[in-house]
Amino acid sequence: MGPVRVKGRAAASAALLALSMVGACGVDRTETDATSAPVVTSTVASSPSGVPDLGAPEEVAQGIDVPWGLAFLPDGAALVAERDTGKILRVAPGRPPETVYQVPGVVARGEGGLLGLAVSPEHAEDGYVYAYFTASADNRIVRFRLDGPPEVVFEGIAKAGNHNGGRIAFGPDGMLYVGTGDAAQSTLAPDPASPNGKILRLTPDGRPAPGNPNPDSPVYSLGHRNVQGLAWDRAGRLFAAEFGQNRLDEINLVEPNRDYGWPAVEGGGGAGRGYVDPVVTWTTAEASPSGIAIAGDTLYAAALRGERLWTVPLVNGSAGVPRAIFEERYGRLRTVAVAPDGALWVTTSNTDGRGDVRPGDDRILRFPAR
Template identity: 75%
Template sequence: MRNAIAAAKRGRVVRVSLTAVLSIGVLAGCGTSDGPALTGAPGPALSTAPSRPAGSPDLGAAEEIAHGIDVPWGLAFLPGGDALIAERDTGRILRISAGRAPEQVYQVPGVVARGEGGLLGLAVSPQYAENQYVYAYFTAENDNRIIRFRPGGPPELLFDGIAKAGNHNGGRIAFGPDGMLYVGTGDAGQTARSQDPASPNGKILRLTPEGQPAQGNPNPGSPMYSLGHRNVQGLAWDRAGRLFAAEFGQNRFDEVNLIEPGRNYGWPAVEGNGGTDRGYTEPLVTWTTAEASPSGIAIAGDTMYVAALRGQRLWTVPVRDGTVGTPRDVLQDSYGRLRTVEVAPDGALWVTTSNTDGRGTIRPGDDRILRFPAR
C-alpha cells in the first residue's frame, strides 16, 4: 500500500509550518533470509544515546576488517559489537566482525539497483535484544521504501512512496536519542520536491519504529522534521542530542547542517550560505564539491567525522555546544572514495570505501571496511 501525503497549500517558504498529512500502509512481505541468524552476539540492547567513547579514534592505526565488499553503503552495529553491512547493488546484508570472514545474514527482496539506488541505509532497533528488528532503506521498482525484518522472517513494509531516480535517493536512516527513526531523503532529481510539503523527498523524516509520523513533529500527522534538502546521506547526534546532517550540493558547495524541527534549509533557492534574508537556515560547514561530496557522518566525543566521496578523504570537525571549529582533512587519497563512517560500541571508528560504485578508481581489495581503534 502506498503512503499518501495529502496536498497542502504552499505559502512563502520561511521556516514553514509543515502541513502535510500522512497515511501509512503496512504490508508484510514474502522474502526469505539467507545465512545464520543475527542473534549470536551477546550483550545489552544497543543504546540510541549519543556515543561517548573513552577516547578519540586513532586515525593512524587503520585495521582492515573486510575487503572485496560490493558497494558497502549502510552500516549498523549489533549488541556485542558485530556490524551489519548493506551491499548496495546485490541487496545482501553481511555480518562482519574482526577476525572472521563476512557472512550473509539476509537478502532484501525487491531491491532495484540502478545508478545511486539500491540497498542503502541500515539501522538496528534500540530494543534489538528484545525484538530483534533490523531496518533497511532501499530502492524498489517504483520508489524508495523502508522495511524492517527479524532474522529468518519476511520483511515488513513500514514506509514507501519516496520518489526514486538515478541519483539523489538519500537513504540514510538512524535511531535518535529519542528512540525515533530519522530518515534522510533526496529530491530524486526534481528540485521542487524539496520545498513541497506534500512530498517526502528532500526532507528529513522522523518516524516511530512502526513507520508512523512521530509525536512532536512540527505538524501533527506529518512525518517531516525539516525540509529544503537536496540529498541527505549523513545523520549524527552530539552529546546533548543535537542532530547534524550532511548534504550534497550541486556544483558549488556541500554542507553540514544543525537540524532543528520545522527549519527550511533552502534548496533549491540556496546552495551553501546566503539564505538568511529569505528565512532559510545557514549551514554550519561548507566545502566545495571537489573537497567533499559528503555521505556518512559520525560524532565521537567533541569531533564529527565526515566521509567524503569525491573528496576522497575523511574530514574531522570540532563540535561543541552546537557550534563547529575549523575542519581538518585526513586520509586524503589513502583509500579512495569514503562512503560511511560510524562509531562502534567500543569507541572505534569504522569507515567504508566506495570505489566500486561506478564513480571511483577500483583498487586491489576494494571495497573494504576499515577500523580505527579508540585511543
C-alpha cells in the same frame, strides 16, 4: 580551495498534505561531483570512552560490493549493506564477512539500491533491523528480523537515478530519522506534501513521530537536496550531511520546522530570506559528503569525490575549522560510524562505478579507540 566556514549554528500522501511550513536550478551534479568523551552516533546509542586512533587503521574486511549502510548489533558486530546485490553482511574483526540476509525487491540502478541500515534500539528484545532501499516504484523502508520476511513501514519516496538520499538512524529519542533526496526534482524539496528532499522523523513502526512540527506528517525539516549523513552530538543536536550541486556541499545543524533552502540557496547566504545556513561548507571537489558520525566533540565526514575523511571540531553546536586526512589514501569514502567500543569504522566506495578500484576494494577499516 580550503573549506569555507559559514556562520550558523507507509505514511499516506494525505498526511503529508496536512503539513504547513515555510517553504534556480543549474547543471545537475551527482555523487561524482558531488580526548575521552561520551559518544552518540547515527548508528549506536552508547557512551564508550576513548577517541578513535586515526593513526592505527585495521582492515576488518575487503572485497565488499559497494558497501553503503552500516549499523552495529548489540554484540559489537556490524551489519553492512551491499548496495547492488541487496545482501546484508555480518562483519566482525577477525572473522570473514558472512551473508545474513537478502533484502527482496532491491532495484540497483544509478545511485539506487540497498542503502541505509539501522538496528532497533530495542534489538535485544524485538530483533528488528531496518533498511532503506530502492524498489521498482519508489524508495522505501522495511524492517525485519534476520530469520524472517520484511515488513514495509514507509513507502512512497520518489526514486531516480540519483538523489535518493538513503541514510536512516535512530535518534537519542528512539525515533527513526530518514534522510531523503529530491529525486532530481528540486521542486520537491520545499514541498510539504512530498517526503523527498526532507529529513523525516518516524516512530519505529513508520508513523509520524509524536512532537513533529505537524502531528499528521513525518516531515521534520525540508529544503534538502540529498541527505546521506545523520549524527547527533552529546547534547542531542542533529547534524546532517548534504550534497550541493555545482558549488558547495554542506553540514547542517538540523532543527524541526526549518527550511534549509534548496533549491533557492546552495551553501550559505539564505538566512536573510528565512532559510537556515549550514555550519560548514566545502567546495564540491573537496567533499561530496555521505556518512557522518560524532565522537566526543569531533564530527567525522566521509567524502566521496573528495577521497578523504574530514574531521570537524564541534563546540556548543558551532563548527570549527575542518581538517582533512587520508587524502586519496583509500579512495572514495562512503560511510563512517562509531562502534559500541568507541572505534571508528569507515567504508570505501571505489566499486560503485565512479571510483578507481584498488586491490582489495571495497574495504572496511576500523580505527580503535584509545
